Amino acid sequence: MQGNLIRTAIVEDDQEIRQLLQLIIGRSPGFTCEYAFESAEEAIRELPKSRPDLILMDINLPGMSGIEATAQLRVLLPNTDILMLSVNEDDDSVFDSLCAGASGYLLKETPPAALLEAIREAKSGGAPMSAQIARKVVRSFRQQTKPDLTERESEILAMLCRGDNYRTVADAIFVSTNTVKAHIKNIYRKLEVHSRAEAVSRAIRNKWV
Amino acid sequence: MQGNLIRTAIVEDDQEIRQLLQLIIGRSPGFTCEYAFESAEEAIRELPKSRPDLILMDINLPGMSGIEATAQLRVLLPNTDILMLSVNEDDDSVFDSLCAGASGYLLKETPPAALLEAIREAKSGGAPMSAQIARKVVRSFRQQTKPDLTERESEILAMLCRGDNYRTVADAIFVSTNTVKAHIKNIYRKLEVHSRAEAVSRAIRNKWV
DNA sequence: CGGACAATGACCCATTTGGGGCATTTTTTA
DNA sequence: TAAAAAATGCCCCAAATGGGTCATTGTCCG
Numbered sequence: 001m002q003g004n005l006i007r008t009a010i011v012e013d014d015q016e017i018r019q020l021l022q023l024i025i026g027r028s029p030g031f032t033c034e035y036a037f038e039s040a041e042e043a044i045r046e047l048p049k050s051r052p053d054l055i056l057m058d059i060n061l062p063g064m065s066g067i068e069a070t071a072q073l074r075v076l077l078p079n080t081d082i083l084m085l086s087v088n089e090d091d092d093s094v095f096d097s098l099c100a101g102a103s104g105y106l107l108k109e110t111p112p113a114a115l116l117e118a119i120r121e122a123k124s125g126g127a128p129m130s131a132q133i134a135r136k137v138v139r140s141f142r143q144q145t146k147p148d149l150t151e152r153e154s155e156i157l158a159m160l161c162r163g164d165n166y167r168t169v170a171d172a173i174f175v176s177t178n179t180v181k182a183h184i185k186n187i188y189r190k191l192e193v194h195s196r197a198e199a200v201s202r203a204i205r206n207k208w209v
Numbered sequence: 210m211q212g213n214l215i216r217t218a219i220v221e222d223d224q225e226i227r228q229l230l231q232l233i234i235g236r237s238p239g240f241t242c243e244y245a246f247e248s249a250e251e252a253i254r255e256l257p258k259s260r261p262d263l264i265l266m267d268i269n270l271p272g273m274s275g276i277e278a279t280a281q282l283r284v285l286l287p288n289t290d291i292l293m294l295s296v297n298e299d300d301d302s303v304f305d306s307l308c309a310g311a312s313g314y315l316l317k318e319t320p321p322a323a324l325l326e327a328i329r330e331a332k333s334g335g336a337p338m339s340a341q342i343a344r345k346v347v348r349s350f351r352q353q354t355k356p357d358l359t360e361r362e363s364e365i366l367a368m369l370c371r372g373d374n375y376r377t378v379a380d381a382i383f384v385s386t387n388t389v390k391a392h393i394k395n396i397y398r399k400l401e402v403h404s405r406a407e408a409v410s411r412a413i414r415n416k417w418v
Numbered sequence: 419c420g421g422a423c424a425a426t427g428a429c430c431c432a433t434t435t436g437g438g439g440c441a442t443t444t445t446t447t448a
Numbered sequence: 449t450a451a452a453a454a455a456t457g458c459c460c461c462a463a464a465t466g467g468g469t470c471a472t473t474g475t476c477c478g
Contacts, residue, residue, distance in 0.1 A: 103344065121340055127343035134335060138311075138312060142283070152424080161410050163403075165404065175425085181427095194372070198372030201372060201409050205413060359454060375434075384456065385457060388456050
């Protein structure tokens with residue numbers, strides 16, 4: 001970003017929308033929009049040369065999806081923000097896009113002023129998205145209520161998630177391996193699992209550790 | 210919520226701020242704020258009786274923290290939204306609050322109009338938070354670039370994360386346990402781990418599965 | 419005071435796992 | 449088309465794991 005100028009690119013297969021967006025952004029002070037592509041493949045081929053500040057990426061592209069393209073471009077252009085363009089609000093794919101590395105998303109019918117504002121917000125470190133998606137994202141953060149593990153058990157479960165074995169755990173908390181075994185047996189009973197992998201999986205997925 | 214009335218509660222140890230917030234909210238049309246507590250313990254004891262629509266929760270409370278209180282209240286009051294109150298913007302604890310179940314947060318010096326707007330946004334399914342925090346939340350969603358596992362290897366790694374053992378995996382993909390072993394050996398080599406727990410841990414934490 | 423539970427530890431034993439090597443066939447890629 | 453990689457499979461073996469039972473000690477709560 002030179003000065004305040006935000007250099008953008010568009011990846012959108014619908015010619016009308018693509019040109020409209022390019023027009024809106026391109027003639028707004030403080031923005032340029034020199035790059036517009038109609039496919040993810042083309043964008044991935046060309047964008048690393050131009051290295052824009054921000055990419056508007058259609059989610060539903062023919063061929064490689066916008067989500068897959070986002071995942072790839074994030075690696076190629078680590079300093080470039082990507083905002084997804086979606087038609088419908090509540091799409092699961094919006095959520096997947098964030099996982100793939102998008103910084104936010106906006107609806108295609110977003111009015112010009114809000115569009116520019118979202119781009120500014122993204123480049124200033126924000127994450128423009130609708131209230132519904134924001135809540136969904138936050139919700140998936142919540143840790144589930146964890147079973148009634150004792151202090152010791154929680155401690156040991158955390159160590160199992162680090163990959164520690166009986167011996168290592170025992171040495172770390174100054175007890176015998178037999179004790180560790182006993183605790184782990186109780187953990188398994190409480191979590192209703194029968195293997196280390198299962199216990200670790202449950203613990204991490206539910207954000208208990 | 211009866212009609213459009215939003216019944217709020219406040220948990221804040223600073224008397225001045227508590228009363229100020231209560232005043233602002235209480236005399237705004239469409240809001241009530243009958244409950245105000247100066248400690249998490251008190252709130253947890255009293256709030257299940259009154260069941261407000263939304264709780265404003267100070268993050269830094271003496272005794273039980275606002276984060277811990279949030280975790281507990283989420284269980285007691287599943288239909289109540291919780292918004293955190295923080296002094297500083299970028300606090301890590303804000304992030305932890307979202308993990309504990311908060312729906313968003315706002316700064317204590319938020320002007321009255323924005324405060325009410327944030328409460329409305331929360332109750333209408335949103336997640337009011339600053340751009341910086343939103344981005345941080347989104348960023349922690351990103352899956353890391355995963356090592357070059359083959360299709361088969363990815364498939365088996367996912368099964369390990371479900372707790373499957375050699376035998377189960379082998380039966381599921383119609384190969385011998387020896388083959389499964391061979392694949393798992395390759396997975397371990399590529400992930401640079403030496404146990405199932407470690408592999409599962411890395412895979413889930415990095416959102417490869 | 420007695421029961422419940424947590425933490426500690428031991429023993430036994432079958433099964434699983436991890437690591438090493440080696441070989442064949444198929445698929446992919448240069 | 450030749451080389452590389454992937455997928456399949458087998459052998460061996462030491463170490464780790466999971467599950468069972470039992471015992472002791474201390475703490476906490478009714």
